[in-house]
Amino acid sequence: MNSPKMCLVLFLVPCLLVLTALAEAQDGTLRRIRVPILMYHYVSPLPQDADTLRVGLTVRPAVFRDQLAWLREAGYSSISLDQLYGALNEGDPLPPKPVILTFDDGHVGHFSIVMPLLQEAGFVGTFFIISERVDARDPLHLGREQLVAMAAQGMHIESHSRSxxxxxxxxxxxxxxxxxxxxxxxxAWTGVAPGVIAWPFGYHDELARQVARETGYRMALGTRAGVWQDSTGLFDLARIRVNRNLTLQNLEALLRADWLEEREAS
Ligand SMILES: [Zn+2]
Structure with missing residues (x-):
């Protein structure tokens, strides 16, 4: 029998696991906070030639306005990812029902449709931008002047990679x-260096997470479904996908849900 050694191993392994996890939080405290992050793509009318993907990823402006009104009525406050970082790492206080509203891919409707509706409801949004599409001056995507205007009006501009x-x-x-x-x-465009990246399609690996840290990012979002955020998982924060057919009842149920992790790609 080797029981003293076995006891030592049984004691040390959990200690090492806990220490590894603690290394993620700046002040050494593990935190798990319930902060739903909603993920939108297109908020616009549907073009005539819309394919299945576009149809699925589009929320009509009237539906979006109703969702914002419902969130407001239900007492939600929109916060920034910086606030979430402060809460996870330093224990900074958050409003009672925090929510983060995110918009992927930099569609031009994010400026002309989304921002005015957010402002009307008293919310801020976080926009993940594909920088090459800005460089390309593609009229379907946000341009530099629009990004500058959005940042100046308190919207948060973050990265969705270059290409x-x-x-x-x-x-x-x-x-x-x-x-x-x-x-x-x-x-260079907005005067603020993004601290967060949304992984394209939600995909990432160990090297991508490492290079993201090295190049100045401090958090990353995927497409993993969930409402709980964890100080040990800053590079794979969970989101709730908002699609075309999501009713207010569905949205309410998703915000209330405490489902376990579940992978899905976009
Ligand atoms: Zn995307």
Whole structure:
């Protein structure tokens, strides 16, 4: 029998696991906070030639307005990802029913439709931008002037990589190109360096997370479904996908739900 050694191993392994987890939180405290992060793509009328993907990812402006009115009525306050970071890392206080409203891919409707509706409801939004599409001056996507105007009006502009490619399996140079490249462009345009990246399609691997840390990001969002955020999971925060057919009852149920982790890709 080797029981003293076995006891030591049984004692040390959980200690090491706890210490590894603690290393993530700045003040050494593990925190798990219930902060739903809603994920939108298109908020616009449907074009005539919309394909299935576009149909599925589109929320009509009237429906979006109703969702915001419902959130307001139900007592939710929109917060920024910076506030979530402070809460997870330092224990900073948050309003009673915090929610984060995020919009992926930098569609032009985020300026012309989403921002005015957010302002009407008294909310702020966080917008994840693909910097190459801004450079390309694609009229379907936000331009520099619009990003500057949105930032000036208190909206949060963050990174969705440079080209929106799947970042898994890329070498370090390509990851730096994607992650630092978009960060520097956005900083040059808005004057604020993004601290958060939304992984394209929700995909990431260990090297992508490492290079994101090295290039100045302090949090990342995927498409993992959930409402709980954890100080040990800052590079894979959970979100709630808002799709075309989501009713207010569905949204309320999702905000109330405490489901376990579940993978899904966009
Ligand atoms: Zn995307």
């Amino acid at each position: 929106h490619r799947d970042l898994r399996g890329l070498d370090r140079d390509l990851l730096v190109y994607e992650l630092l490249g978009s960060r520097e462009s956005l900083e």
